[in-house]
Amino acid sequence: MMTPEPLYRMMVIDSSEIIAPREDYQRELKSERVKRIVSNFDERIANEPKVSYRDGKYYVFDGQHTIDARKALNGGNDLPILCKVYMGMSEKEEALLFARQTGESARLTPGVRVRAEIFGEDGNAVVFLKANADLGIELDYDQERGHMRIGCIKTAMNAYRRLGEERYKEAMGIIVSAWGGEPDSFRRENIIGITRFVDRYHDSYIPQRLITRLSNVDPLTIPREGRAVGVDLAGYKKYLYQVWKIYNGSGKKYSLPKKF
Structure with a gap:
């Protein structure tokens, strides 16, 4: 019996290699939210950004504010970040997963959610x-x-x-x-x-x-x-x-x- 392919892999990726596809379906980066994350940051409970590996590149679909907060805590410089990396997803599948994110992520506005769902068809x-x-x-x-x-x-x-x-x-x-x-x-x-x-x-x-x-x-x-x-x-x-x-x-x- 074959072992099923894992949903994601834990990988350390340099933040300079991570792309946020905001022009397609994500919300704009909010500097105020980044500042709030920085002021309350605790490495023991921080979530790993969710990243899709597609066409040889890493696209973050959940956690872009956390990535920028980590960079701010590192003096504005890029740094290695532990991420959940999903393989084999299309851009539309990324958008749908982004639209349905829950947990510690910032709550999506209905507009942002619907835009992502439309992009994901x-x-x-x-x-x-x-x-x-x-x-x-x-x-x-x-x-x-x-x-x-x-x-x-x-x-x-x-x-x-x-x-x-x-x-x-x-x-x-x-x-x-x-x-x-x-x-x-x-x-x-x-x-x-x-x-x-x-x-x-x-x-x-x-x-x-x-x-x-x-x-x-x-x-x-x-x-x-x-x-x-x-x-x-x-x-x-x-x-x-x-x-x-x-x-x-x-x-x-x-x-x-x-x-x-």
Whole structure:
């Protein structure tokens, strides 16, 4: 019986040989985090960076901040570092492993995680990306805000998973049609309230009525008034309530009953 190939090998590699592929899927190096690691560094509990050996080069996919902290503790000079070295992985496999890292690593933002999953061609992330692209919406991985860009990626992805592609695109299309891709229109409160409304009233609401009525209010209305709601409504309901109020208005002809 053959012994299975180990998942990784412990190897000492000079830091000058280790490459961080940040331009593809990793987050930017944060000097503040490096400083925090340096100030609390304890060799007895330090984690070994995870490195992929590919095409004759070493690529770190977990531990880039630790590597820079070790160099800082060495006067800014390169030095030998004990690493977990994974063999035979593709760049896409590295990205997926990076996206799923846990433990002592710095918590990934939803944007960084989804970007890595898309680079690694994770099926769920790719179809989510395409659903938004079909509407002309970009995923704002770095929270820079801008026209037709979603920064609250976790909120949007949760809505996509809950509603399914068709209904998600219907709800997000309403946001685009109502406010034309204005940055504030993609706030998490608007996405929560409108996707919940579309899901709850899918068979009874008139999409064009909702678009028209939303377009007549500032996109900050739902977040602002939702936060002001008392304890009678909690969680998503306070934002769903705002959308319901906007849709109904003062008339009765097309009013919808309160179903939450």
